[in-house]
Amino acid sequence: MATIMKHGPELLISLGQHITLTLAAVGMGIIIAVPLAILLTRHKKLAPVVLALASTIQTIPGLVMLGLALVISGVGVKPALFVLTIYSILPVLQNTYTGINEVLPAYKDAAKGLGMTKSQVLMKVELPLALPAMASGVRISAVYIVSWATLAGMVGAGGLGDWIWTGLSTYNTTYILFGAVPSALLAVLLSTGFGALESALTPRGMRRTS
Amino acid sequence: MIEFKNVTKTYGPTTVLDDLSFSIESGEFAVLIGPSGCGKTTTLRTINRLSQPTSGTVFIDGEDVMASNAVELRRKIGYVIQQIGLFPNMTVAQNIGVVPALLKYPKEEIDQIVRDLLALVEMPYEENSHKYPSELSGGQQQRIGVLRALAASPPIVLMDEPFGALDPVTRDGLQKEIKKIQKKLKKTIVFVTHDMDEAIRLADQIYFMDHGKIIQQGSPEEILHKPANDVVKSFMGKRVNGASTTPLLAEELMKSRVWTVDKHIQTLRSIRQMEKREVNSLIVVDDDESFLGTVSIEAIKERGKAGMEIASLVDSNALTVNRKDNGREALDKLLASEFNYVVVLNDDHSVAGLITRTSTAKAMGEALWGEM
Numbered sequence: 216m217a218t219i220m221k222h223g224p225e226l227l228i229s230l231g232q233h234i235t236l237t238l239a240a241v242g243m244g245i246i247i248a249v250p251l252a253i254l255l256t257r258h259k260k261l262a263p264v265v266l267a268l269a270s271t272i273q274t275i276p277g278l279v280m281l282g283l284a285l286v287i288s289g290v291g292v293k294p295a296l297f298v299l300t301i302y303s304i305l306p307v308l309q310n311t312y313t314g315i316n317e318v319l320p321a322y323k324d325a326a327k328g329l330g331m332t333k334s335q336v337l338m339k340v341e342l343p344l345a346l347p348a349m350a351s352g353v354r355i356s357a358v359y360i361v362s363w364a365t366l367a368g369m370v371g372a373g374g375l376g377d378w379i380w381t382g383l384s385t386y387n388t389t390y391i392l393f394g395a396v397p398s399a400l401l402a403v404l405l406s407t408g409f410g411a412l413e414s415a416l417t418p419r420g421m422r423r424t425s
Numbered sequence: 426m427i428e429f430k431n432v433t434k435t436y437g438p439t440t441v442l443d444d445l446s447f448s449i450e451s452g453e454f455a456v457l458i459g460p461s462g463c464g465k466t467t468t469l470r471t472i473n474r475l476s477q478p479t480s481g482t483v484f485i486d487g488e489d490v491m492a493s494n495a496v497e498l499r500r501k502i503g504y505v506i507q508q509i510g511l512f513p514n515m516t517v518a519q520n521i522g523v524v525p526a527l528l529k530y531p532k533e534e535i536d537q538i539v540r541d542l543l544a545l546v547e548m549p550y551e552e553n554s555h556k557y558p559s560e561l562s563g564g565q566q567q568r569i570g571v572l573r574a575l576a577a578s579p580p581i582v583l584m585d586e587p588f589g590a591l592d593p594v595t596r597d598g599l600q601k602e603i604k605k606i607q608k609k610l611k612k613t614i615v616f617v618t619h620d621m622d623e624a625i626r627l628a629d630q631i632y633f634m635d636h637g638k639i640i641q642q643g644s645p646e647e648i649l650h651k652p653a654n655d656v657v658k659s660f661m662g663k664r665v666n667g668a669s670t671t672p673l674l675a676e677e678l679m680k681s682r683v684w685t686v687d688k689h690i691q692t693l694r695s696i697r698q699m700e701k702r703e704v705n706s707l708i709v710v711d712d713d714e715s716f717l718g719t720v721s722i723e724a725i726k727e728r729g730k731a732g733m734e735i736a737s738l739v740d741s742n743a744l745t746v747n748r749k750d751n752g753r754e755a756l757d758k759l760l761a762s763e764f765n766y767v768v769v770l771n772d773d774h775s776v777a778g779l780i781t782r783t784s785t786a787k788a789m790g791e792a793l794w795g796e797m
Binding site: 321322324325326327328329330331332335339340343344418419420421 | 473475496497498499500501504506507510511512513514515516523524527557558559560573574583
């Protein structure tokens with residue numbers, strides 16, 4: 216208890232860094248993934264290639280990626296953010312792509328037939344209908360990145376990972392727990408938070424009536 | 426007026442529309458019908474450029490649709506599709522107001538349009554405007570689908586099997602409504618269906634398509650009366666009057682269970698027979714079963730004596746036709762005379778049946794609606 220009190224402020228700072236890093240990475244991921252997914256729905260031949268490539272990148276261990284980033288851009292937040300962003304892309308990309316693709320052709324046909332331009336069909340019909348799927352992609356991505364972000368401590372980007380790495384290298388269980396418990400809680404919290412967001416984003420007419 | 430001039434559409438080796446030329450008058454309820462794959466939906470979608478012809482031109486009021494901006498063109502043409510055309514993420518009011526909103530009408534005007542249109546189908550605004558499509562019944566959803574197509578007051582409305590997925594009762598109600606709306610608002614409606622009953626019910630003109638061509642165009646009456654070929658005929662099923670292709674025969678109008686009596690039967694007994702059958706005359710046959718004539722109750726009363734054979738009282742003036750004679754002529758004879766029946770004879774002059782007003786009505790009914 217005394218240790219918690221002693222390290223409380225530092226822990227809070229790490230927690231703040233961790234959250235910022237996660238949200239920044241997920242945010243960048245969304246900015247990259249959504250337009251890319253829309254592009255892929257317009258060029259269906261490209262889609263399998265890009266999606267396969269993204270999945271392949273996803274299988275590269277985080278440590279390897281971090282190591283590479285470290286070599287390229289040195290120590291600090293930059294390589295960590297870069298790597299985490301890359302990892303956050305795939306879930307959002309995949310879900311946005313399938314979400315838009317699964318909008319029933321009847322809706323698109325009606326929209327087009329009523330005189331919507333291509334971008335109006337996208338903004339007024341395709342994206343709103345794909346929104347629940349997209350939100351679920353963001354949730355998966357966020358939960359994923361919260362745990363990957365602990366690796367960022369290794370490259371000097373701070374966050375809760377710092378505590379775990381310090382604990383591991385000094386055989387200090389308390390430090391390990393200081394890092395591990397909050398990140399686990401954070402993951403659960405984010406998952407519920409984004410889950411709520413997901414249902415809030417589902418248009419009322421599309422919610423399942425309970 | 427919508428005019429197709431030599432419109433051909435091919436997908437690879439398949440010809441969907443084959444040199445199609447026809448026109449639909451303004452204010453007309455035009456129904457495109459035909460077996461699946463006949464090109465009716467493609468024809469419809471060529472009008473608002475959802476489908477592009479390989480060659481040929483479609484004109485609306487003299488203007489080539491391909492020369493106009495596709496998006497603007499579509500906003501001026503209502504479009505209703507089968508089932509789920511309503512956007513599930515939008516309320517009833519938003520769905521109806523989609524096209525006016527695209528055309529940037531002021532909010533108050535859109536709201537007024539929504540109110541007016543909902544009133545047209547007797548769905549109260551307060552109760553329905555804020556509902557989502559999933560909260561409506563299938564019939565209500567398609568009503569909104571129709572209203573959405575009417576919202577920007579397009580002169581032309583295209584409907585692609587709009588009532589195909591509805592149950593018969595709902596479909597019935599919507600057919601009445603759409604016909605009423607069309608007459609009231611004087612729209613040109615192009616309506617695709619594969620249901621002949623629906624076509625007969627709604628159409629001013631039916632365009633029957635097969636293999637990318639219009640094989641018959643005409644009013645429902647004309648098509649019922651003279652189907653152009655076997656495809657049309659089979660599509661009409663039992664609605665087609667057989668008389669139009671093969672003349673209806675006398676034997677098809679008659680009832681065949683006829684009571685005949687022998688010429689040797691005596692007067693009192695024959696009166697008894699008439700009483701029993703509640704008729705006032707009898708069909709009399711000779712020894713060889715050939716038709717002799719009729720004997721009426723009046724004739725027996727006036728001239729008959731008890732115990733006398735009826736042979737001498739037979740009236741041979743009864744109307745007769747051969748069973749293979751034209752049914753219409755037999756009916757004309759019946760209607761022009763004071764007799765209540767026409768006797769139908771076999772080739773050997775034996776009695777085949779009787780044509781009465783009742784038997785005729787029954788035969789007509791069967792020709793129109795099948796076995797009764």
